[in-house]
Amino acid sequence: MRTVTVVGASLSGLYAARELRAQGFDGRLVVVGGESHGPYDRPPLSKDFLTGRADEDQLALTDAEETAELDADWLLGVRARALDARGRTVLLDDGRTISTDGVVIATGASARGLPGCELTGVHTLRTLDDARALRAELSAGPRQIVVIGGGFIGAETASSCAALGHDVTVVEAAPLPLVPQLGPDMAAVCAALHRRGGVDLVTGIGVAALRGTVAVTGVELADGRTLPADIVIVGIGATPTTDWLAGSTLALHDGVLCDDGCVTRLPQVVAVGDVARVGGTRAEHWTSATEQPRVAVRNLLAGHTTETVRPVPYFWSDQYGARIQFAGRRLATDTVRIAEGAIADGAPDEGGFLALYERDGRTTAVLSVDRPRPFMRARRELARGASAVEAAAATR
Structure with a gap:
């Protein structure tokens, strides 16, 4: 070439x-x-x-x-x-x-948008230009903010807005944020971080429309309620x-x-x-x-495929002063066990926790909230286990 x-x-x-x-x-x-x-x-x-x-x-x-x-x-x-x-x-x-x-x-x-994204005060957050525009608007003083979508971008942005002193509500159409990634039990625990950060979380309801003529004034939900908003952040993937x-x-x-x-x-x-x-x-x-x-x-x-890549999936997210880390491939049928730390009143205890997802006696995934060192050890074990499985499969 x-x-x-x-x-x-x-x-x-x-x-x-x-x-x-x-x-x-x-x-x-x-x-x-x-x-x-x-x-x-x-x-x-x-x-x-x-x-x-x-x-x-x-x-x-x-x-x-x-x-x-x-x-x-x-x-x-x-x-x-x-x-x-x-x-x-x-x-x-x-x-x-x-x-x-x-x-x-x-x-x-x-970033995916919604009808009404052309209104002043409606933002997505994907690029540096997006972040510049949102940061400038957030600096104008306390606002009522609605974040549509409770995934990683939505949760992290809501956390940042709350830290800046804004009144924040997160709207998530699913019963809980991050259910596909974490499963319902652990998603519920991580959802409690919103409450800990002083953010309202509205779940299980979709958005019907963004309200406003030139500037956004509110978010109409599918059940007829309207949440007042000076700023709307769309984080729906x-x-x-x-x-x-x-x-x-x-x-x-x-x-x-x-x-x-x-x-x-x-x-x-x-x-x-x-x-x-x-x-x-x-x-x-x-x-x-x-x-x-x-x-x-x-x-x-x-000029052809000589090598393949299949790393153990890994992601992290910083929300409300907590670091969430996840690695592995979970199935809905996997069981979850708290290996370190504790969960108190449905939320991570002070000091966080380490949870293991298990299937047929082996660990398939690991979730950590504020337990970085134990998490990294568990992640390395996962990688070694995945390599052993792939090697065994290659010899069959």
């Missing part, structure tokens, strides 16, 4: 560029980024950046020295518009074309950015379909990060974005 194009100046795109150089690619490297900013760290956007504890310069993932070492052509502030059927040309929305021998798709995902791939020969279904080595239907095209559905799973987590590029680049340079 003489030219490789990384589409997406994201965390996973940056890691792919690093891996290309680390694995010996010395040809032309092009990085296309739809935002005008270089790669930056997204997790702090809903936490330290929103509360003012971190500034933009602390979010940057590269510096001048690394930029020079990567020796890449950075095309920022321009989006990819199409990929030709053979995956050899990337068309940009400013009319330019890039002839390329290989492509790394790292376009990530975009994200959609993988694949629209630019329509008309290519790639298989698309809630992301770019890849094998277990991040390789698409075209061997000269790989996908990583939030946009990639690897081996049937699309994981919007920091660890996936940083672990997939090594294998994806190895397979891209080889």
Whole structure:
């Protein structure tokens, strides 16, 4: 390969560029980024950046020295518009074309919106520009805030808003936030963190409409109630950015379909990060974005799948002064056991707890609230156990 194009100046795109150089690619490297900013760290956007504890310069993932070492052509502030059927040309929305021998798709995902998102005071939180706009509005004094969605972004943003002194209500359509990830018992325990942080949690009810003419004034719920709001934050998930791939020969279904080595239907095209559905799973987590590029680049340079990646899923979330960490693959039938710490009155006790998910006598997942060291030990055990299972399966 003489030219490789990384589409997406994201965390996973940056890691792919690093891996290309680390694995010996010395040809032309092009990085296309739809935002005008270089790669930056997204997790702090809903936490330290929103509360003012971190500034933009602390979010940057590269510096001048690394930029020079990567020796890449950075095309920022321009989006990819199409990929030709053979995956050899990337068309940009400013009319330019890039002839390329290989492509790394790292376009990530975009925040889902709601009708009424055009009203003043309604925000999503996915990009640095989103966070800038929300931070500026939060600095104008105490407001009534409604956060729609109790997932990670919604919960973290609600926590930050409460810490800044705002009156916050979280609306979650499901019976409890984080049930798909944690199961009902542990989701109930983590939901108690909202109460501990002084945030109202409304569950089991959907949103019918956003109210207001120019500026938002309230959130109408499906049961007819209206919650007054000066600011509404919509955190109802994200959609993988694949629209630019329509008309290519790639298989698309809630992301770019890849094998277990991040390789698409075209061997000269790989996908990583939030946009990639690897081996049937699309994981919007920091660890996936940083672990997939090594294998994806190895397979891209080889021209076929020589290595696969199946790490133990891991995510973390900082909410109301507590750190939630989870690793593993749980099923609804798994039992949950508190291995360390305690739960008092349905909420994490002071000092937190460590919970193990178990199936047929073995641990399948682990959840921690404020128990980082025991969690890391349990996570390593999970990884060793998963490797042993995969090795056994390979010999059958």
